[in-house]
Structures are given as structure tokens and as C-alpha cells.
Amino acid sequence: MSGSPLIVLDRVCKQYGTTPVLRDCSLAVARGEIVVVCGPSGSGKSTLIKTVNGLEPYQSGSVRFDGEEVGARGTDLPRLRARIGMVFQSFELYPHMTALRNVMLAQVHALGRSRAEARERALALLARVGLTERAEAYPADLSGGQQQRVAIARALALDPVAMLFDEPTSALDPEMINEVLDVMTALARDGMTMVVVTHEMGFARKVADRVVFMDEGRIVEDRPAAEFFAAPATERAKTFLSKIIAH
Amino acid sequence: MSYQFDWSQVWQHRDLILDGLLVTIALSVAALVPTLIVGMLIGTLGASTSRAGRVAAGLYVETMRNVPLLIHMYVWYMALAFLRLPAFLCAVLGLTLYSSAYVAELVRAGIAAVPRGQARAAAASGLRPWQVQVLVVYPQALRIVAPSLASLASQLVKDSSLASVIAVAELSYQAGAIEGQTFRTFEVYITIAVLYIALVLLISFAIDHVPGLRARRPIARIADA
Amino acid sequence: MPEPVLAAVVPEVIRDNLPFLAAGFAMTLRLAAVGIVGGSLVGLLLGLLRHAEIPVLSRLAALYIEIVRGTPLLVVLFVCYFAIPALAGYRTTAVAAASLGFVLFIAAYLAEDVRSGLRSVPSGLVRAGLATGLTRWQAFRLIVLPQALRRIIPPVFSQYVRLLKFTSVASVIGVRELTGSALLVNAREFQPVAIIATAAVTYLVVCSGLSLVGRLLDARLSIRT
Numbered sequence: 001m002s003g004s005p006l007i008v009l010d011r012v013c014k015q016y017g018t019t020p021v022l023r024d025c026s027l028a029v030a031r032g033e034i035v036v037v038c039g040p041s042g043s044g045k046s047t048l049i050k051t052v053n054g055l056e057p058y059q060s061g062s063v064r065f066d067g068e069e070v071g072a073r074g075t076d077l078p079r080l081r082a083r084i085g086m087v088f089q090s091f092e093l094y095p096h097m098t099a100l101r102n103v104m105l106a107q108v109h110a111l112g113r114s115r116a117e118a119r120e121r122a123l124a125l126l127a128r129v130g131l132t133e134r135a136e137a138y139p140a141d142l143s144g145g146q147q148q149r150v151a152i153a154r155a156l157a158l159d160p161v162a163m164l165f166d167e168p169t170s171a172l173d174p175e176m177i178n179e180v181l182d183v184m185t186a187l188a189r190d191g192m193t194m195v196v197v198t199h200e201m202g203f204a205r206k207v208a209d210r211v212v213f214m215d216e217g218r219i220v221e222d223r224p225a226a227e228f229f230a231a232p233a234t235e236r237a238k239t240f241l242s243k244i245i246a247h
Numbered sequence: 248m249s250y251q252f253d254w255s256q257v258w259q260h261r262d263l264i265l266d267g268l269l270v271t272i273a274l275s276v277a278a279l280v281p282t283l284i285v286g287m288l289i290g291t292l293g294a295s296t297s298r299a300g301r302v303a304a305g306l307y308v309e310t311m312r313n314v315p316l317l318i319h320m321y322v323w324y325m326a327l328a329f330l331r332l333p334a335f336l337c338a339v340l341g342l343t344l345y346s347s348a349y350v351a352e353l354v355r356a357g358i359a360a361v362p363r364g365q366a367r368a369a370a371a372s373g374l375r376p377w378q379v380q381v382l383v384v385y386p387q388a389l390r391i392v393a394p395s396l397a398s399l400a401s402q403l404v405k406d407s408s409l410a411s412v413i414a415v416a417e418l419s420y421q422a423g424a425i426e427g428q429t430f431r432t433f434e435v436y437i438t439i440a441v442l443y444i445a446l447v448l449l450i451s452f453a454i455d456h457v458p459g460l461r462a463r464r465p466i467a468r469i470a471d472a
Numbered sequence: 473m474p475e476p477v478l479a480a481v482v483p484e485v486i487r488d489n490l491p492f493l494a495a496g497f498a499m500t501l502r503l504a505a506v507g508i509v510g511g512s513l514v515g516l517l518l519g520l521l522r523h524a525e526i527p528v529l530s531r532l533a534a535l536y537i538e539i540v541r542g543t544p545l546l547v548v549l550f551v552c553y554f555a556i557p558a559l560a561g562y563r564t565t566a567v568a569a570a571s572l573g574f575v576l577f578i579a580a581y582l583a584e585d586v587r588s589g590l591r592s593v594p595s596g597l598v599r600a601g602l603a604t605g606l607t608r609w610q611a612f613r614l615i616v617l618p619q620a621l622r623r624i625i626p627p628v629f630s631q632y633v634r635l636l637k638f639t640s641v642a643s644v645i646g647v648r649e650l651t652g653s654a655l656l657v658n659a660r661e662f663q664p665v666a667i668i669a670t671a672a673v674t675y676l677v678v679c680s681g682l683s684l685v686g687r688l689l690d691a692r693l694s695i696r697t
């Protein structure tokens with residue numbers, strides 16, 4: 001089993017009404033692989049990664065996670081989602097709970113861990129993302145970068161086998177981007193399987209194994225990172241890259 | 248359930264019900280006008296830069312709205328009976344003092360919600376302070392609070408039912424009178440409930456069709472009080 | 473308070489009738505407590521129904537809320553005391569009818585607050601909860617509901633205060649709460665100024681106290697974002 005890819009998308013199609021959002025998207029991510037997804041706004045990147053943990057239903061094709069069909073009727077989605085960590089652009093920390101309780105919540109209620117165990121694990125993860133002193137702070141009292149690191153700790157607390165990131169740094173002030181990217185880089189070095197939607201090409205160049213380029217709901221390019229950056233195969237990707245790197 | 252419905256008795260007394268309805272409307276209008284005026288004045292005071300003014304406005308609001316409307320009515324009708332005010336006027340005074348506190352709080356919040364830069368920009372363009380207030384601040388504040396003011400108006404119509412306890416012959420009073428004569432308890436009270444609901448719906452319908460009033464969401468449900 | 477101070481502040485007619493008035497005041501608190509507890513439970517249920525968008529039930533809840541919000545409290549009490557018992561053929565007491573009326577009345581207003589609180593929680597938070605493996609019900613219970621309830625503390629407490637004031641209306645159907653007892657004492661002693669003023673001050677103090685509790689609770693529990 002460990003030889004086969006962890007995440008497999010096979011000709012996934014999705015539309016809102018009559019507008020297609022994903023068209024025949026196929027993608028395979030092996031264990032330990034880091035895949036960066038990029039592309040213009042509205043090209044379907046968020047939709048694509050949300051199909052992996054079943055937050056986004058699709059009309060045809062198949063999405064498999066660790067051999068299990070995500071869209072199948074009998075799939076226990078909560079159990080599946082607990083094995084996949086997800087980090088959002090706007091953090092989505094629970095504002096009525098401290099950082100610590102944010103990281104504890106799903107451990108207790110989704111995994112059934114004891115409070116003591118969950119607390120210990122949460123403190124360890126907050127230490128790992130450099131936020132030991134802020135454990136009792138509420139989200140409103142944390143900077144954007146700190147909030148996003150708490151969100152990463154919250155996802156890691158469930159001991160996921162893969163992590164999905166949806167533009168984790170694009171709501172951050174420039175000086176906070178690196179503190180989040182550093183945490184993500186360390187995670188990648190530890191062998192986590194990661195699918196990252198981002199426009200941080202420096203991060204992609206340094207960490208990604210592969211780059212996927214999307215446009216108008218299609219996966220236009222899917223190539224090893226080095227190749228992609230050396231010379232994108234399509235005109236669209238070339239223009240996109242030059243625009244991003246220009247500023 | 249062995250209750251025998253008989254709506255004919257209600258119909259026979261339709262003139263009383265109509266009288267009551269007209270008095271309810273007259274009382275509501277008579278109270279609404281001074282309520283809005285007093286509320287605007289006190290609300291403006293509450294949003295003013297004068298500390299004494301804000302304290303005075305706050306005291307007025309807290310005192311008036313923390314005393315039940317029924318007590319307000321008894322104050323004018325019983326405690327100050329030596330003034331010999333007609334019951335209708337007592338009801339108008341009670342409703343005005345009570346409801347104006349809510350209007351004042353609403354107006355104060357509305358003025359506070361207008362960005363400060365607006366008044367500054369208006370002053371910078373050479374308008375006098377009263378012009379700034381009347382031409383720039385009020386129109387924006389009122390638009391913000393319009394939906395809440397509308398629900399305060401329907402509240403006032405419903406509250407006017409309490410005037411029946413001081414013998415103002417409005418709708419609820421007539422209901423009691425008809426019920427006393429006919430014993431058609433259920434029919435009478437359901438009828439007047441429906442009439443009140445119709446009045447309230449009429450107000451919200453009217454508000455919805457005045458252009459410019461409907462667009463914004465209420466800043467708070469202060470009006471539900 | 474020492475005896476001479478009490479004598480100076482509290483009018484003689486009040487001191488003479490203190491046990492009777494105190495019993496009335498206790499009834500006021502009892503009615504308010506029943507209304508607050510019962511109304512909150514029913515209001516929560518109605519608000520959840522409205523929010524859940526269950527085909528028929530949500531519509532019925534909406535209809536109930538609109539009807540009650542369009543009806544004056546006085547009429548709601550009449551319906552509970554006279555109309556429903558007449559229709560259903562049972563006997564009731566004024567206290568029981570008033571309690572029922574307060575619960576049914578205030579629940580309709582609280583339901584709207586609950587619903588707007590539930591709607592104010594961003595859907596992204598639910599998605600984040602689902603992504604960590606919580607079920608829909610867990611996400612609702614652990615993420616949406618606690619935030620909604622904490623956000624609506626101010627409007628909910630203003631409804632509680634409103635209910636406390638409105639318990640005075642129970643005097644109209646013969647309940648001996650504070651207002652009812654005050655009126656009875658006045659009928660015997662005929663000192664309306666002292667008696668009405670005492671009732672007014674008592675309501676003022678209790679209502680201000682309850683709204684202070686609301687403000688303190690909100691300061692402690694409100695969610696900063």
C-alpha cells in the first residue's frame with residue numbers, strides 16, 4: 001500500500017450551476033511529496049484541494065485518499081478529515097477560545113483523546129511553532145502570523161498523514177510571511193505530505209517536489225519544480241510566472 | 248373542546264371596535280410626534296461633546312426606560328391627579344416620556360455611527376456647526392437608524408394598548424367592554440389581536456415602500472424594547 | 473438601614489403596608505424569573521428551528537414569532553387568561569396565565585436574537601471545524617452555538633429588562649405583583665404620590681440592576697474579533 005500514491009484525483013469535474021470550476025483534473029501525490037499549486041485567481045485551486053478532504057463535493061471523477069473514495073456514500077468523512085490537516089487563508093481560529101483550546105478541541109471531540117493528553121500534545125505543538133508563551137491568548141490578541149501558526153498547530157494536533165494549505169500567507173503582512181513559511185519548511189523537511197496553494201515562488205523553488213499550474217479549472221502543467229521554474233511549458237504559465245516574479 | 252364559535256356578536260359591535268381602532272391610531276400618532284422630537288433632542292445631547300450634556304441625556308434615558316410604561320401612565324393619571332389632565336393626555340405623556348428614551352438612545356447611537364471625518368470635512372468646507380449637524384450628520388444618522396425607528400413606531404402602537412387601564416377607550420378597552428357584554432371571549436380577543444397585527448404589518452409595509460429607508464440594516468435591536 | 477433614616481426616606485403609608493407590598497414585589501420577581509427562564513428555553517428552541525430551515529417546522533416557528541411580535545403584551549395576557557381557557561375549556565389562575573403569557577411573549581423576541589446570533593458566526597469557522605474531523609453537530613455545538621450565545625448578551629438582557637417591566641401588566645388581569653399591590657394599597661389609603669413614586673423607584677432600581685448584570689456579563693464574555 002505504501003508504494004501507491006496517498007492522494008489520487010482522477011478526472012475530477014465540478015461545476016456551479018452551468019459554470020465549470022474543475023475540468024478533468026487528475027493528480028497524484030505520493031507519501032512525503034510536496035506539491036505546490038499555483039495559478040490565476042478563480043482558476044479553481046481552492047476548490048481542487050478542498051475536494052481532497054470532502055469539503056467540496058464534485059460531480060464526476062474520483063478522489064481517493066489512502067485508498068478510500070472521498071465522495072463515496074459510505075465514507076466516514078469526519079474520520080477521514082481528522083487524518084488530513086487543513087490550513088486556511090484567513091486562519092479561521094475559533095475566536096471564543098484561547099490558542100491552547102483551539103488546538104485541543106478536535107483532539108478531544110474528534111479523536112476522543114482525554115483532556116490531559118490533548119493539552120499536553122497542544123502545548124508541545126505550540127512550542128514547535130514557537131508560541132509557548134501565547135498559549136492562553138485569544139486569537140484577537142495574536143498577530144496574523146501567530147494566528148496562522150496556531151492554525152497549523154491545530155491541524156498537526158490530529159497527527160495527520162497529509163496537510164493541505166490554501167494560500168496560508170496571502171492574508172499576512174510581509175514581515176510575518178517568513179515565520180509561517182519557516183514552520184511549513186520544517187514540516188516538509190520532517191517528511192509530511194503536503195499540497196500547498198501559494199504564490200510564494202521562493203518557497204516553491206526551495207521546498208516543492210512538483211508544481212501544478214491551474215487555469216480556468218484545468219491542470220495545465222504538472223511538473224517537477226526545477227523543470228517548471230527553468231522553463232514553463234505553456235505560454236499561460238510563463239506569463240503568470242513573469243507577472244508574479246515581476247513585483 | 249366544546250366551545251361554540253359565534254362571530255356574529257363581534258360583528259354586531261363593529262362600531263365599537265372601529266371607534267377603538269380610531270382612538271388607537273389617534274393616540275399613537277399623538278404620542279409618536281412628540282416622542283420623535285424629544286428623542287431627537289435628547290439623543291443629540293447624548294452625542295454632544297459636552298460632558299454634562301451626555302450625563303444628563305444618559306440619566307433621562309436610564310430613568311425613563313427603566314420604569315414600566317404602566318407606571319408612567321399612573322404617574323400622570325393617579326399620582327398627579329390634581330392636575331386633572333384628561334386620560335388621553337395622560338396616555339400621550341406616559342407614552343412620550345417612555346418611548347422617547349428609546350428614540351434618544353437610537354439617535355445617539357446613529358450619530359455616533361456617522362464617521363467623525365464627515366463632520367470634520369463639512370466643517371472644513373466652511374459650514375457652521377448647526378449646518379454640519381442638520382445637513383451632514385442627521386441625514387446619515389437617520390438613515391442608519393431608520394429601520395429601528397420603524398420598529399419603535401410599531402412598538403408604540405402596541406404599547407398604546409396600556410392606555411386602556413386609565414380608561415382611554417382605545418381598541419383593548421373596547422375589547423374588554425364587548426367581552427363583558429357578550430362573553431364571546433375568544434372571538435373578541437382574537438379579533439383585536441388580528442387588528443393590532445394588521446396595524447403593525449401596515450407600518451412595516453409603509454416603511455418598506457418609503458424610498459431610502461429600507462436599504463440599511465439596523466445597527467442594533469435597540470428598538471425592541 | 474437604621475430606623476430614623478428609614479423613617480425619613482420611606483413614606484409612612486409604605487412602612488405601614490410593607491409586608492403587603494413586599495409580597496407583591498416578590499411576585500414581580502417570581503413572574504420575571506419564570507418568564508426569563510421559560511422564555512429563554514422556548515426562545516432558544518424557536519431560534520434554532522428558524523435557523524435550521526427544516527421545511528414545515530421553521531415556517532411554523534416564523535409564523536408564531538411574527539404573530540406574537542405583532543400583538544401587544546396586554547392582548548397576549550388576555551388571550552392566555554380568557555380566550556385559550558374558554559376555547560379549551562379549562563380553568564386557570566391569573567398567575568398561571570400571566571406566567572404562560574410572559575413565556576410565550578418574550579420567547580418570540582428572544583428567538584429573533586438567537587437567530588441573528590447564529591447567523592453572525594462566519595461559515596468559515598464551521599468549515600475549519602469540519603476539516604479537523606468534527607461532525608456537523610459537533611461543529612454547531614462547540615463552535616457556532618457558544619459564539620452566538622455570547623454575542624447576543626446585550627439584546628437578550630434588554631429583553632429581560634423589558635420583561636421585568638412588563639410584569640406590571642399582569643396587574644390588569646388581577647395578579648397582585650408590585651403594581652397590583654400598589655394599586656390596592658392606594659385604593660385603601662389614597663396616597664397616590666407616595667405609592668406610585670415608591671413603585672417607580674423600585675422598578676427603576678431593579679431594572680437598572682438587571683441591565684448592569686447584562687453589561688458586566690457582556691464585558692466578561694463578549695468575543696473580540
Ligand SMILES: Nc1ncnc2c1ncn2[C@@H]1O[C@H](COP(=O)(O)OP(=O)(O)OP(=O)(O)O)[C@@H](O)[C@H]1O
Nearest residue numbers: 016019021039040041042043044045046047048167
Ligand atoms: N459558491 C460558489 N458559487 C458559484 N461559484 C463559485 C462558488 N465558489 C467558487 N466559485 C467559482 O469557482 C471558481 C474557482 O474558485 P476557487 O476559489 O477554487 O478559485 P481559486 O483558484 O482558489 O482563486 P483565488 O486565488 O482567488 O483563491 C471561481 O471562478 C469562483 O468564482
Ligand SMILES: [Mg+2]
Nearest residue numbers: 045046047166
Ligand atoms: Mg482560493
